[in-house]
Amino acid sequence: xxxxxxxxxxxxxxxxxxxxxxxxxxxxxxxxxxxxxxxxxxxxxxxxxxxxxxxxxxxxxxxxxxxxxxxxxxxxxxxxxxxxxxxxxxxxxxxxxxxxxxxxxxxxxxxxxxxxxxxxxxxxxxxxxxxxxxxxxxxxxxxxxxxxxxxxxxxxxxxxxxxxxxxxxxxxxxxxxxxxxxxxxxxxxxxxxxxxxxxxxxxxxxxxxxxxxxxxxxxxxxxxxxxxxxxxxxxxxxxxxxxxxxxxxxxxxxxxxxxxxxxxxxxxxxxxxxxxxxxxxxxxxx
Amino acid sequence: xxxxxxxxxxxxxxxxxxxxxxxxxxxxxxxxxxxxxxxxxxxxxxxxxxxxxxxxxxxxxxxxxxxxxxxxxxxxxxxxxxxxxxxxxxxxxxxxxxxxxxxxxxxxxxxxxxxxxxxxxxxxxxxxxxxxxxxxxxxxxxxxxxxxxxxxxxxxxxxxxxxxxxxxxxxxxxxxxxxxxxxxxxxxxxxxxxxxxxxxxxxxxxxxxxxxxxxxxxxxxxxxxxxxxxxxxxxxxxxxxxxxxxxxxxxxxxxxxxx
Numbered sequence: 001x002x003x004x005x006x007x008x009x010x011x012x013x014x015x016x017x018x019x020x021x022x023x024x025x026x027x028x029x030x031x032x033x034x035x036x037x038x039x040x041x042x043x044x045x046x047x048x049x050x051x052x053x054x055x056x057x058x059x060x061x062x063x064x065x066x067x068x069x070x071x072x073x074x075x076x077x078x079x080x081x082x083x084x085x086x087x088x089x090x091x092x093x094x095x096x097x098x099x100x101x102x103x104x105x106x107x108x109x110x111x112x113x114x115x116x117x118x119x120x121x122x123x124x125x126x127x128x129x130x131x132x133x134x135x136x137x138x139x140x141x142x143x144x145x146x147x148x149x150x151x152x153x154x155x156x157x158x159x160x161x162x163x164x165x166x167x168x169x170x171x172x173x174x175x176x177x178x179x180x181x182x183x184x185x186x187x188x189x190x191x192x193x194x195x196x197x198x199x200x201x202x203x204x205x206x207x208x209x210x211x212x213x214x215x216x217x218x219x220x221x222x223x224x225x226x227x228x229x230x231x232x233x234x235x236x237x238x239x240x241x242x243x244x245x246x247x248x249x250x251x252x253x254x255x256x257x258x259x260x261x262x263x264x265x266x267x268x269x270x271x272x273x274x275x276x277x278x279x280x281x282x283x284x285x286x
Numbered sequence: 287x288x289x290x291x292x293x294x295x296x297x298x299x300x301x302x303x304x305x306x307x308x309x310x311x312x313x314x315x316x317x318x319x320x321x322x323x324x325x326x327x328x329x330x331x332x333x334x335x336x337x338x339x340x341x342x343x344x345x346x347x348x349x350x351x352x353x354x355x356x357x358x359x360x361x362x363x364x365x366x367x368x369x370x371x372x373x374x375x376x377x378x379x380x381x382x383x384x385x386x387x388x389x390x391x392x393x394x395x396x397x398x399x400x401x402x403x404x405x406x407x408x409x410x411x412x413x414x415x416x417x418x419x420x421x422x423x424x425x426x427x428x429x430x431x432x433x434x435x436x437x438x439x440x441x442x443x444x445x446x447x448x449x450x451x452x453x454x455x456x457x458x459x460x461x462x463x464x465x466x467x468x469x470x471x472x473x474x475x476x477x478x479x480x481x482x483x484x485x486x487x488x489x490x491x492x493x494x495x496x497x498x499x500x501x502x503x504x505x506x507x508x509x510x511x512x513x514x515x516x517x518x519x520x521x522x523x524x525x526x527x528x529x530x531x532x533x534x535x536x537x538x539x540x541x542x543x544x545x
Binding site: 002003005006009010012013014016017018019020021024027031081082083084085086088089090092093102104105106108109111112113114115116117118119120122123124149152153156180181182183185203206207209210211212213216217237240241260261263264267268271272275276 | 293294296297300301303304305306307308310311312314315317318319321322370373374376377378380381382387388390391393394395396397398400401402403404405406414415418442443444445447468469471472473474475499502503506507514517518521524525528529532533536
């Protein structure tokens with residue numbers, strides 16, 4: 001009796017675990033199947049064409065790809081130095097009494113849903129951008145900044161964790177040789193934690209590129225490539241969020257699916273690079 | 287200036303810059319939190335919990351439909367996600383161990399945790415990887431001597447897992463579940479086109495159902511001030527719910543570590 005139950009239990013856990021893998025394969029398969037029509041219709045020109053005109057049944061993803069790349073790039077430029085600053089502050093400067101509460105609040109902020117960041121951006125940040133830089137305030141620039149603030153807590157927390165892995169004895173040796181804090185940071189901590197720090201930046205990049213709600217509020221969903229950052233723009237997730245519910249033709253629908261597939265492949269690749277190349281697997285809570 | 291003085295000066299400059307960027311970064315985050323709390327508290331009233339959606343311009347509107355809808359959606363996701371996540375995590379830690387398949391499942395789950403939710407679409411899938419990985423990690427922290435002791439008493443493996451390993455990792459698994467639920471509760475993107483949204487109370491899973499997150503999006507982007515107010519109230523309630531889950535989850539972890 002026990003033998004049978006044992007087998008059932010073992011096999012059902014195995015079955016479910018395997019199901020998780022199948023689910024991922026299934027997601028890719030479904031996306032691919034639905035994109036087929038668009039792939040057939042446009043081929044490679046889908047990602048090279050800058051015209052997205054649903055009324056003419058013409059779909060080119062270049063503006064969305066451009067928007068994703070530029071907004072994420074902006075967000076990274078803004079967030080990386082601040083995240084490093086916060087990480088240095090938390091791991092080396094802050095007093096122990098400040099370290100824990102500030103560190104925990106930053107981790108908690110990483111848990112706040114991105115729709116809240118988007119809402120704040122829309123009501124409080126858009127007017128500031130409008131008044132300082134001109135334009136309507138709904139723009140690529142706003143999206144980049146809101147995105148950078150949204151990924152900041154996550155990035156700062158993982159960068160700090162990476163820095164904290166440096167053994168105390170290494171730091172103490174450097175201090176004993178007369179190093180200043182900055183000497184210790186640049187010659188000991190950063191070289192030691194380099195892989196972890198870069199990995200966490202790339203992971204944040206992977207998250208930022210797929211981020212939807214924080215930017216949907218402030219980007220405008222305008223399919224036009226403009227070099228002026230004050231102009232409204234669009235990105236892949238923003239297009240998906242705005243247009244999926246209103247796709248009225250097969251080809252439109254299929255093109256949106258192809259965009260989803262593109263986004264999934266891009267973020268899958270970026271996250272895999274971060275995970276496998278730079279980060280050894282971290283144990284939760286350990 | 288001597289070499290030492292120069293080094294000290296550079297050190298001071300860098301330390302000041304780091305502190306400054308920390309202040310700027312934390313300042314922005316405090317700003318968002320402050321805006322959320324002041325607007326949320328201002329908009330909060332009892333009608334929010336008792337009234338359903340109303341047309342704009344009508345101060346009778348509430349969020350009852352969205353709150354109940356959200357609760358149903360999250361419970362439904364948990365109903366599927368929690369057992370699936372825990373069982374899959376059990377396989378990884380207790381049966382799969384370091385086998386190739388187990389390692390692949392771990393890797394894929396790690397990636398899926400960060401994959402764009404708007405593409406993944408399915409609501410439940412946001413929580414499975416988190417629960418799976420936490421369960422896996424927490425079960426591995428249970429000392430193998432406990433398992434061996436139970437085996438020595440003649441217990442079959444499933445009994446060892448359920449009665450010994452699960453008990454030892456109870457707090458950790460609970461943390462994973464709480465974090466998974468918190469994550470799912472904040473997801474908006476997948477709901478934009480899977481559950482759509484309804485301005486009225488509906489408890490039928492087969493009909494479009496209101497959720498807090500999509501309500502926040504719709505109300506915040508509407509031009510009506512009273513809807514925007516309701517949007518802030520919804521944002522406040524949702525954030526508090528998620529923060530509470532996260533804090534409780536952390537307390538469990540601390541308790542486990544403290545032992």
